Amino acid sequence: MKAHDIWLAGTGVYLPASRYVAQSDGTAPASTLNRTNNRRTRVAIAGDISAPDMALTAARRALAAARAHPADVALLLYASVWHQGPDGWGPHHYLQHHLGLDHSLALEVRGGCTGTFGAIDLSIGYLNDRSTAETALVIASDNFGTKLVDRWCMGPLSGAVGDGAAAVLLSRTGGLARILSSAGTTFSEMEEVYRGDEPLFPPPVTEGRYLDFGARAAAFQRRAMREGSWLRLITDHRAHVQEVVEEALADAEIGRGDIRKVLVNTMPESTAKDYLDSFGFTLEQSSWAHTEALGHLGAGDHFVALHEMLAAGALRPGDRVLLTGFSPGITYKAMVIEITMADPS
Structure with a gap:
């Protein structure tokens, strides 16, 4: 698909300051060390900061970087991989609430590790088809620090997973990169x-x-x-x-x-x-x-x-x-x- 006059206007991230290493000092289970051949694997760990709260910070930073206002945002798409909060609750509405985006359409995208790509494809169509829509906000965030996943080794080729959030603002009027x-x-x-x-x-x-x-x-x-x-x-x-x-x-x-x-x-x-x-x-x-x-x-x-x-x-x-x-x-x-x-x- 060719993209016509759609830009990445601003980016924002939230990356935890903590970096942990999987090694034989107790920061990772022995089974993990065996599967990773005892290599020192570093990851970002957010502790008890929720994925939606990391996303909120990243989104605000993306808006600031683009010198944009929440009133400009016509579409909010939230991509995630792991659990986000209470079952039956939508993290995209949490972002919508705290960013002041009730005028925007907000949806969660469950596209796995390429969820942001799908969200951007949807944003391009939305911006191109609506004459009044100028910007769309795409956010991805996850915190894997829960009991039912071994962050140090998700699979034989997957390596370790870290915590963090990224946001990008798409615009029809210019920005830091053209799609x-x-x-x-x-x-x-x-x-x-x-x-x-x-x-x-x-x-x-x-x-x-x-x-x-x-x-x-x-x-x-x-x-x-x-x-x-x-x-x-x-x-x-x-x-x-x-x-x-x-x-x-x-x-x-x-x-x-x-x-x-x-x-x-x-x-x-x-x-x-x-x-x-x-x-x-x-x-x-x-x-x-x-x-x-x-x-x-x-x-x-x-x-x-x-x-x-x-x-x-x-x-x-x-x-x-x-x-x-x-x-x-x-x-x-x-x-x-x-x-x-x-x-x-």
């Missing part, structure tokens, strides 16, 4: 990777069962290998990763050589290298070094990375940047932006 294109595709046969042998009812969390993506993926792999479909599935997965990048580049009317940096989900170094190599880039060309000390922040990785790289001077006006990733389902997303301002504040 050139957005692309997406899916491979729904692979939803079984994240379901494994778990029953659909009752939901595991209602019975106090642990979230273990590693066990689910292992169960899926055993079944696929028995059926003789494993190699095809892995090959098709890699093809989808490449396809979505190719589509985003084609719609932006640029090639790989025009890309200055690639922003990806935070993951272990070896996994990141293999992933980037699959569509023609290196670790050094990516955002990995700017976010590896934070852990995987759910749907917030890419826009935390963008904010941090702009603040560090790693991106300059004229740079074309590729953002890409995938999430359980599997949904594959990619976006190309062009930096127009160097300072996110």
Whole structure:
């Protein structure tokens, strides 16, 4: 999809000051250390600060960075991965309440680790189709510090998860980066990777069962290998990763050589290298070094990375940047932006 005259007007983040290391000093269980080969894994930990409260801070910072007022916001979309608060309650309405956005449409987006991409796609359509709508606010936030998840190792390739929030304000009137294109595709046969042998009812969390993506993926792999479909599935997965990048580049009317940096989900170094190599880039060309000390922040990785790289001077006006990733389902997303301002504040 080509994006016409839609900009990222401002970014804001909330990152906890605390950084913890998984090592044999008691900060991580022995089972985790065994699975992570005793490597020192750093993550951001928010303690008892809720995800919606981190989101509120990030949103206010994004509005301030864009010199925008809540009255300007026509749409609020909130992306999350983990539990947000009381069951049956909407964190997007909490943000709407405390930001003063009762005049805006507010919705929660459950798109996994690419939830912000889906929210931005929806925002582009909303802004283009409504003559009076000038800005949309997209927020992602998660706090994984609960009993039913091992933040230090979500799965064999996933690495550790961290806490934090990112917000980005989209505008029709200019900003720090122009969206050139957005692309997406899916491979729904692979939803079984994240379901494994778990029953659909009752939901595991209602019975106090642990979230273990590693066990689910292992169960899926055993079944696929028995059926003789494993190699095809892995090959098709890699093809989808490449396809979505190719589509985003084609719609932006640029090639790989025009890309200055690639922003990806935070993951272990070896996994990141293999992933980037699959569509023609290196670790050094990516955002990995700017976010590896934070852990995987759910749907917030890419826009935390963008904010941090702009603040560090790693991106300059004229740079074309590729953002890409995938999430359980599997949904594959990619976006190309062009930096127009160097300072996110």
